[in-house]
Amino acid sequence: MPIVIRPYREEHQPAVREFNRRLRSAGAEADLVFFEFAKPHWLPPADGSKLFQEYFVALENGMVRGGYALKRQNFSFADGITRNVGYYHHPLSEGIVNKSYSAVGGMLLKDAMGRAPLLYCLGMAGYDRPLPQMLVRLGWSHFPVPFYFNVVRPRRFFAEMQALRRTASRRWLLDLLSLTGTGWAGIKAIQGLRKLRAGKLAPFAVERVEDFSEWVDPLWEQAKNHYAMTAVRDSQALRQLYPATDRHFTRLRVRRNGQDVGWAVAGERRTDEKYGAMRVGSLLDCWASPDDALPVVQAASAALIENGVDLIVSNQSHGLWGRALHQAGFLSSRSNFIFAAGKSLSALLQPIEETQFKLHFTRADGDGLPRNF
Amino acid sequence: MNVFEQVRGIASDLLGIPADQINAASSPENIEAWDSVQHLNLVLALEEKFGLQLSPEEMEQIRNVGDAARLVESKAQESPR
Numbered sequence: 001m002p003i004v005i006r007p008y009r010e011e012h013q014p015a016v017r018e019f020n021r022r023l024r025s026a027g028a029e030a031d032l033v034f035f036e037f038a039k040p041h042w043l044p045p046a047d048g049s050k051l052f053q054e055y056f057v058a059l060e061n062g063m064v065r066g067g068y069a070l071k072r073q074n075f076s077f078a079d080g081i082t083r084n085v086g087y088y089h090h091p092l093s094e095g096i097v098n099k100s101y102s103a104v105g106g107m108l109l110k111d112a113m114g115r116a117p118l119l120y121c122l123g124m125a126g127y128d129r130p131l132p133q134m135l136v137r138l139g140w141s142h143f144p145v146p147f148y149f150n151v152v153r154p155r156r157f158f159a160e161m162q163a164l165r166r167t168a169s170r171r172w173l174l175d176l177l178s179l180t181g182t183g184w185a186g187i188k189a190i191q192g193l194r195k196l197r198a199g200k201l202a203p204f205a206v207e208r209v210e211d212f213s214e215w216v217d218p219l220w221e222q223a224k225n226h227y228a229m230t231a232v233r234d235s236q237a238l239r240q241l242y243p244a245t246d247r248h249f250t251r252l253r254v255r256r257n258g259q260d261v262g263w264a265v266a267g268e269r270r271t272d273e274k275y276g277a278m279r280v281g282s283l284l285d286c287w288a289s290p291d292d293a294l295p296v297v298q299a300a301s302a303a304l305i306e307n308g309v310d311l312i313v314s315n316q317s318h319g320l321w322g323r324a325l326h327q328a329g330f331l332s333s334r335s336n337f338i339f340a341a342g343k344s345l346s347a348l349l350q351p352i353e354e355t356q357f358k359l360h361f362t363r364a365d366g367d368g369l370p371r372n373f
Numbered sequence: 374m375n376v377f378e379q380v381r382g383i384a385s386d387l388l389g390i391p392a393d394q395i396n397a398a399s400s401p402e403n404i405e406a407w408d409s410v411q412h413l414n415l416v417l418a419l420e421e422k423f424g425l426q427l428s429p430e431e432m433e434q435i436r437n438v439g440d441a442a443r444l445v446e447s448k449a450q451e452s453p454r
Contacts, residue, residue, distance in 0.1 A: 110429045137411075
């Protein structure tokens, strides 16, 4: 019986549950499960909206052998044209536990490429994972989106940062840094020096807002042409991404001399074992002309510190947002948050070695919102 | 050059195997380099070379180089360029 790929419907739900059960019983990693409900909880299709998610399943004689999710979203490009782009995520194939189905992974991606010729992937947890390895071999353009962090409480950071405490000797060193205060002094010195180099910033005002209403639209129009590619961030899109009913997020409106210069969305991430017991805040989304990035970064950092976080993290692809983060005292580190573009999308971004620093991708792109918050 | 020879040439370039070592029965079963990613690469290369669109189901039907050539021929007849 041939395998066919079809939109995921409610009648497939029992077969998806059975698929997940087979993966688990064959020893697949615990987080490798496909969505048990056909209608996406996050960004379900809505009449007229260009921002939505769909799920698809690979079927063989009524059995589910794999599936994937496709998020559709409008993006603005350097040529001024807005195009609908697909974000391919959560691909899962029975091939991970049964070699008879090793072709399913390729079929899922082929299906997504047919439905969304402009296709990208984001995140993927590092180049050692199967999906980015596959995309690299298929000739997709790719690069890690830089990772930035700001240590608010160095003592907590050295004591809790599990990713740095993998060996006994490292744990001993980090405990020493934490207990003696040497780590605190070192981190604060680096951060202070960076802020000093940034120079004096013109005063700006910050307001916590409940909703992104029409005031964001002029900002979107004014700044969008500064980016080679960015997801549409007008009021309609932002209300879908950050509905007023969602209390996870802190929404900030930043003004200078009474004029809007930008906005930010900050939030506290879900508990993650790599951060131990630290409270981790994220500058997860932001918007301004790149030259006005610094006050927006500073506003988000101050709001998160006020909320009581121990560490602030952010991923930003744009070079000037990265510079603003450094100027605000952030440090950078190796990133496992990978952007990969299929060939048709990549063709719009050439030369990618230069363009990658003019794209605007943050943790809020892809599926970063439901995954982390 | 007929369709089979062209398909064989694409497979040869992709899999790094001399064309004269590839025949109609050459498949993932007897070519170690032909894994699921190279299978997708082969399908994408066929689409580009012959200006075709192949569905995931058609992709799965390709079991060997001979199948690939026959599929390309039948698709070309369906929608002559």
